[in-house]
Amino acid sequence: MRRERRRRKKKWKMIGLTFLFFLLFLAVAALIAFKMFTVEKVVVTGSERYSDEAVEDWLLNDEYSWNSLYVYFKYKFEEPGELPFVESMNLTLKSPHILEVEVQEKILLGRVYIETLGQNAYFDKEGIVVEMSSEVVENVPKINGLDVEQIVLNEKLPIKGKSVLKNLLSLTQILKKYELAPNSIKYGEEGNYTLKFGKISVALGQAQNFNAKILRLSYIMPKLEGEKGVLHLESWTENTTDITFEKTK
Numbered sequence: 038m039r040r041e042r043r044r045r046k047k048k049w050k051m052i053g054l055t056f057l058f059f060l061l062f063l064a065v066a067a068l069i070a071f072k073m074f075t076v077e078k079v080v081v082t083g084s085e086r087y088s089d090e091a092v093e094d095w096l097l098n099d100e101y102s103w104n105s106l107y108v109y110f111k112y113k114f115e116e117p118g119e120l121p122f123v124e125s126m127n128l129t130l131k132s133p134h135i136l137e138v139e140v141q142e143k144i145l146l147g148r149v150y151i152e153t154l155g156q157n158a159y160f161d162k163e164g165i166v167v168e169m170s171s172e173v174v175e176n177v178p179k180i181n182g183l184d185v186e187q188i189v190l191n192e193k194l195p196i197k198g199k200s201v202l203k204n205l206l207s208l209t210q211i212l213k214k215y216e217l218a219p220n221s222i223k224y225g226e227e228g229n230y231t232l233k234f235g236k237i238s239v240a241l242g243q244a245q246n247f248n249a250k251i252l253r254l255s256y257i258m259p260k261l262e263g264e265k266g267v268l269h270l271e272s273w274t275e276n277t278t279d280i281t282f283e284k285t286k
Contacts, residue, residue, distance in 0.1 A: 082139050096126075112126075149183060201224065
């Protein structure tokens with residue numbers, strides 16, 4: 038009986054010591070996390086619209102954000118607050134003092150200005166409205182001349198005309214491919230398209246040979262720097278040289 042009591046006492050003593058060592062381990066781990074994991078640098082990649090400082094302020098947005106380990110695990114379990122024109126972000130803990138954030142921005146092909154709201158509806162390659170903002174984003178052309186019904190965020194542009202949206206998306210994607218960013222794209226009478234680059238207008242004509250015309254345009258535009266007028270590509274094909282530039286005052 039006495040031996041059984043000693044055995045139980047020894048068992049509870051071992052459990053107590055184990056628990057004590059466990060608490061000590063947690064305390065040491067917490068101290069290390071508190072002292073060692075401090076944010077000294079945030080490395081930002083993939084962000085063209087926002088400065089590194091703006092992205093850093095976006096992420097380090099509460100009183101505990103001085104701790105790099107806290108910030109890392111925080112965004113493992115929750116999404117960051119909305120930042121316009123940002124699709125997603127991926128956060129990596131490079132060292133106890135360095136966080137790296139890779140920003141994936143929304144791909145914007147054009148914008149439709151909604152006068153009644155004072156807002157721009159930005160759309161992607163599928164014609165989906167991915168952002169509504171009063172901000173004018175550089176190198177995203179304004180689309181004029183469309184017959185557009187009520188625009189809804191995260192839905193396709195409700196453009197009247199069976200092939201108008203399809204042709205518009207084709208044109209904007211080709212322009213992006215050849216790194217040409219007009220100030221505006223006008224959809225006019227009889228389905229004619231006109232691009233505006235500063236003081237130069239480019240008459241493309243109807244939705245035919247877009248790829249060949251824009252490729253040709255990418256060679257011509259640098260030669261027209263400082264000029265003012267209209268470049269006519271309406272009837273140009275790869276088998277003709279029917280390109281004229283009509284200067285204006």
